[in-house]
Amino acid sequence: MDTKNNNIDxxxxxxxxxxxxxxxxxxxxxxxxLKGCTATTGDWTPVLFSTSQANTVTALxxxxxxxxxxxxxxxxxxxxxxxTMVNETYTEEQRDAxxxxxxxxxxxxxxxxxxDYTEGTDEQRYExxxxxxxxxxxxxxxxxxxxxxxxxxxxxxxxFTSEAGATQVLRYEAxxxxxxxxxxxxEVGRTWAT
Amino acid sequence: MNLNLKAKQENTYDAIVVGTGISGGWAAKELTENGxxxxxxxxxxxxxxxxxxxxxxxDPWELPRADQIPLEERKxxxxxxxxxxxxxxxxxxxxxxxxxxxxxEEKRFDWIRGYHVGGRSIxxxxxxxxxxxxxxxxxxxxxxxxxxxxxxxxxxxxxxxxERFAGISGEALGLPQLPDSDFLPPWDLNCVEEELKASxxxxxxxxxTIGRPxxxxxxxxxxxxxxxxxxxxxxxxxxxxxxxxxxTLPAAEATGNMTLRPHSIVNEVMxxxxxxxxxxxxxxxxESGEEIEFYSKIVFLNASTVGSTSILLNSRSDRFPxxxxxxxxxxxxxxxxxxxxxxxxxxxxxxxxxxxxxxRPTGFYIPRYRNIDSNDRDYIRGFGYQGSASRQGWQRxxxxxxxxxxxxELVSSPGNWTMGMTAFGEMLPDHSNRMYLNHDxxxxxxxxxxxxxxxxxxxxxxxxxxMKNDAxxxxxxxxxxxxxxxxxxxxxxxGIHEMxxxxxxxxxxxxxxxxxxxxxxxxxxxxxxxxxxxxxxxxNPSLTYMAxxxxxxxxxxxxxxxxxx
Numbered sequence: 112m113d114t115k116n117n118n119i120d121x122x123x124x125x126x127x128x129x130x131x132x133x134x135x136x137x138x139x140x141x142x143x144x145l146k147g148c149t150a151t152t153g154d155w156t157p158v159l160f161s162t163s164q165a166n167t168v169t170a171l172x173x174x175x176x177x178x179x180x181x182x183x184x185x186x187x188x189x190x191x192x193x194x195t196m197v198n199e200t201y202t203e204e205q206r207d208a209x210x211x212x213x214x215x216x217x218x219x220x221x222x223x224x225x226x227d228y229t230e231g232t233d234e235q236r237y238e239x240x241x242x243x244x245x246x247x248x249x250x251x252x253x254x255x256x257x258x259x260x261x262x263x264x265x266x267x268x269x270x271f272t273s274e275a276g277a278t279q280v281l282r283y284e285a286x287x288x289x290x291x292x293x294x295x296x297x298e299v300g301r302t303w304a305t
Numbered sequence: 306m307n308l309n310l311k312a313k314q315e316n317t318y319d320a321i322v323v324g325t326g327i328s329g330g331w332a333a334k335e336l337t338e339n340g341x342x343x344x345x346x347x348x349x350x351x352x353x354x355x356x357x358x359x360x361x362x363x364d365p366w367e368l369p370r371a372d373q374i375p376l377e378e379r380k381x382x383x384x385x386x387x388x389x390x391x392x393x394x395x396x397x398x399x400x401x402x403x404x405x406x407x408x409x410e411e412k413r414f415d416w417i418r419g420y421h422v423g424g425r426s427i428x429x430x431x432x433x434x435x436x437x438x439x440x441x442x443x444x445x446x447x448x449x450x451x452x453x454x455x456x457x458x459x460x461x462x463x464x465x466x467x468e469r470f471a472g473i474s475g476e477a478l479g480l481p482q483l484p485d486s487d488f489l490p491p492w493d494l495n496c497v498e499e500e501l502k503a504s505x506x507x508x509x510x511x512x513x514t515i516g517r518p519x520x521x522x523x524x525x526x527x528x529x530x531x532x533x534x535x536x537x538x539x540x541x542x543x544x545x546x547x548x549x550x551x552x553t554l555p556a557a558e559a560t561g562n563m564t565l566r567p568h569s570i571v572n573e574v575m576x577x578x579x580x581x582x583x584x585x586x587x588x589x590x591x592e593s594g595e596e597i598e599f600y601s602k603i604v605f606l607n608a609s610t611v612g613s614t615s616i617l618l619n620s621r622s623d624r625f626p627x628x629x630x631x632x633x634x635x636x637x638x639x640x641x642x643x644x645x646x647x648x649x650x651x652x653x654x655x656x657x658x659x660x661x662x663x664x665r666p667t668g669f670y671i672p673r674y675r676n677i678d679s680n681d682r683d684y685i686r687g688f689g690y691q692g693s694a695s696r697q698g699w700q701r702x703x704x705x706x707x708x709x710x711x712x713x714e715l716v717s718s719p720g721n722w723t724m725g726m727t728a729f730g731e732m733l734p735d736h737s738n739r740m741y742l743n744h745d746x747x748x749x750x751x752x753x754x755x756x757x758x759x760x761x762x763x764x765x766x767x768x769x770x771x772m773k774n775d776a777x778x779x780x781x782x783x784x785x786x787x788x789x790x791x792x793x794x795x796x797x798x799x800g801i802h803e804m805x806x807x808x809x810x811x812x813x814x815x816x817x818x819x820x821x822x823x824x825x826x827x828x829x830x831x832x833x834x835x836x837x838x839x840x841x842x843x844x845n846p847s848l849t850y851m852a853x854x855x856x857x858x859x860x861x862x863x864x865x866x867x868x869x870x
Contacts, residue, residue, distance in 0.1 A: 174708060176713060181713065199377075244706065249706075272371045273366050285362070285364055292495035293493070293659050293661065294661065295660075296659055296718075301717045301718070302699060302717055
């Protein structure tokens with residue numbers, strides 16, 4: 112297979128995606144406040160991921176759910192959550208598939224961006240990730256869930272079961288007290304976390 | 306000699322109740338309130354209301370792994386996990402480890418259970434529906450299995466009795482096929498459920514109503530109002546749903562007549578050939594391994610369907626070589642459950658500006674409508690539906706193009722309303738559907754293990770066609786979009802409504818229990834859990850177990866006073 116041509120095709124596709132979405136894709140609020148930052152693993156010591164895998168996981172999780180008005184995925188511990196889930200709840204087969212998916216994501220992004228995913232600019236990371244996600248959503252392969260969607264789901268699961276995700280992006284009431292089956296959405300405001 | 310006499314005296318009670326789940330709790334309450342000095346035995350650990358609910362107030366972020374258990378631990382729960390919802394970090398302590406409690410399957414059978422004080426009354430679904438006159442009459446009219454020895458009128462007042470104590474919320478409808486309970490105020494339907502209700506009335510002349518859960522819509526008998534957390538299966542800090550721990554056992558305790566003994570595995574009901582009665586039970590202490598005998602005038606078996614049936618099968622004597630009360634050869638046979646996991650889902654595109662507040666502890670219910678006035682289907686009996694509508698949560702964002710802040714924004718507003726409904730169908734009793742004991746394979750307490758040989762049959766499979774197609778038809782008629790159906794029966798037992806293996810009947814030659822739940826030919830042994838059921842109807846069964854237990858316990862107490870037992 113001619114990977115170089117594939118890469119060119121992908122670059123072309125990303126450009127088209129950008130055009131299709133117009134200004135939205137480069138709007139500052141989408142890029143968040145991560146500009147210039149390279150994600151680090153903070154005080155988390157990975158037990159399953161290598162340092163480079165951990166860095167990719169952190170960077171990717173923060174592209175999927177960046178800091179803006181509310182915290183980023185890494186600020187609420189999502190990278191560590193992802194590692195725990197993969198390490199403790201996945202079968203060996205699922206774990207291997209996740210790790211090879213992660214490595215392939217890093218390789219593909221390096222080929223595409225010509226630097227490591229973690230070293231790319233915010234725009235580069237966003238575009239590459241957007242395209243990966245778009246391909247997986249619009250052209251789902253038969254059988255296994257594409258890596259990017261497994262990763263996205265884990266990221267969202269970790270984030271929206273965190274206190275910040277559940278209470279700041281979504282709405283959470285530990286003790287609702289009453290039940291009302293039909294009320295104006297604006298009175299609730301946001302999606303229920305549970 | 307004196308020491309033995311003293312020990313025997315200390316171990317002697319008026320009544321022994323085996324099991325502390327929904328029916329055992331009721332037996333304990335009614336017997337002790339009748340003044341009987343009652344020993345209540347439980348094979349598992351003690352669970353005190355509120356104090357022993359370790360996860361009841363945990364927020365999502367306080368549970369590791371988003372409430373999933375580690376792969377390593379899953380090995381212990383291979384069968385218990387078959388439901389897909391039972392084994393969570395927040396609930397795993399309520400379910401047995403299959404590695405400790407093995408059983409065998411000639412055919413797949415999902416025996417899902419918990420061993421502790423309160424049993425499955427802690428984790429039950431709480432849906433509480435009376436049976437109708439039609440349900441008690443069906444076997445006799447249709448010549449299926451054996452006739453029930455009782456009719457609705459025999460149980461009606463006992464339904465009222467248990468409902469007033471337990472607290473059942475719901476809407477009175479006056480339907481002959483689903484009699485009303487003595488209700489607390491109902492929960493509300495939500496906007497989209499109201500749409501389906503209106504369409505069903507208009508297009509099909511069928512009824513949709515709010516579910517009837519044993520949850521308190523207002524404070525009741527010293528227990529608190531439901532706070533709409535919908536975390537019931539972790540145990541409720543308000544005591545706002547019915548469980549043995551919150552309701553019946555405290556009432557029994559308050560009489561001063563109850564002795565509760567956890568860690569007590571009953572392996573046999575002891576029989577006296579001379580009197581023709583039981584003398585008590587033999588127990589293995591699950592912690593010390595010690596064998597202990599307890600004596601009583603009456604014994605109530607409430608160890609759950611499989612548990613009570615196992616005890617009877619294991620209670621062998623010269624008089625009953627095949628198990629106590631098994632003159633008929635029906636003991637262990639006629640296993641039933643409800644068959645379900647068939648129905649439809651759809652999307653409602655309107656009501657975008659409306660949402661709900663709170664997590665209601667129930668969904669809606671569609672009472673049975675098939676084969677009521679006449680049998681016009683290619684199967685007999687019928688089914689009801691349980692379902693609900695809700696708006697999609699953050700999960701819908703996974704399959705969307707959005708990432709980044711756009712993704713956060715997207716999922717912070719709820720998605721479309723979706724609705725799902727699942728049918729619960731009646732399963733016919735069939736002699737070939739059975740459980741039996743394997744004495745060659747024992748568990749770690751030296752007790753024989755259970756083997757299941759049960760399958761759904763023709764009537765169930767024919768019914769499932771209607772269960773599936775009717776659901777889709779009703780959703781489509783209401784204007785739902787993207788309606789899809791599913792049909793995955795799983796194994797019998799998955800409904801966790803296993804029943805029927807010591808059935809009631811009029812004739813000792815064809816049934817195990819009489820119309821008062823007494824073992825035929827052993828009048829001081831009563832069985833009032835699911836094993837007594839002669840047919841399964843399509844309603845959730847626990848309310849009927851409560852009513853039958855209260856009825857039998859009061860009968861037993863009276864007979865004892867009259868000197869008849």
